[in-house]
Amino acid sequence: MKSLGKSKEFLFGDKINWEKAGVGVYRKIMGYDDNIMLVHVAFDKGGVGPMHKHVHSQVTYVQKGKFEVTIGDKTTILKKGDGFYIPPNVLHGAICLEDGELLDVFSPIREDFIE
Numbered sequence: 001m002k003s004l005g006k007s008k009e010f011l012f013g014d015k016i017n018w019e020k021a022g023v024g025v026y027r028k029i030m031g032y033d034d035n036i037m038l039v040h041v042a043f044d045k046g047g048v049g050p051m052h053k054h055v056h057s058q059v060t061y062v063q064k065g066k067f068e069v070t071i072g073d074k075t076t077i078l079k080k081g082d083g084f085y086i087p088p089n090v091l092h093g094a095i096c097l098e099d100g101e102l103l104d105v106f107s108p109i110r111e112d113f114i115e
Helices: none
Strands: 019-022 025-032 037-043 048-052 057-071 074-079 083-086 092-107
Touching (some): 037 057
Antiparallel strands (some): 019 025, 057 083
């Protein structure tokens, strides 16, 4: 894998523009190097993170709202303060049940988010 560099040491959320990541879904990249990435994701009620899979390990914290999350063949409702882990290459997705925000951590970096 080629090096994609790294982010600045300090990033200020109010200085980073939201980028559209789907219908009713927006994201800000909050820091990365070649091994790890933090992404702040905001959902409007009804926003969908469609079912997909990727080679990255993912850990997510529910910062706000309520989500129906599917990982593999398991589906559950998660709310503010909850978290989940997605192993590499496992099909997963989420539906936002009320306006919400997630903090996603990926390892290695999601190259497709910064290219």
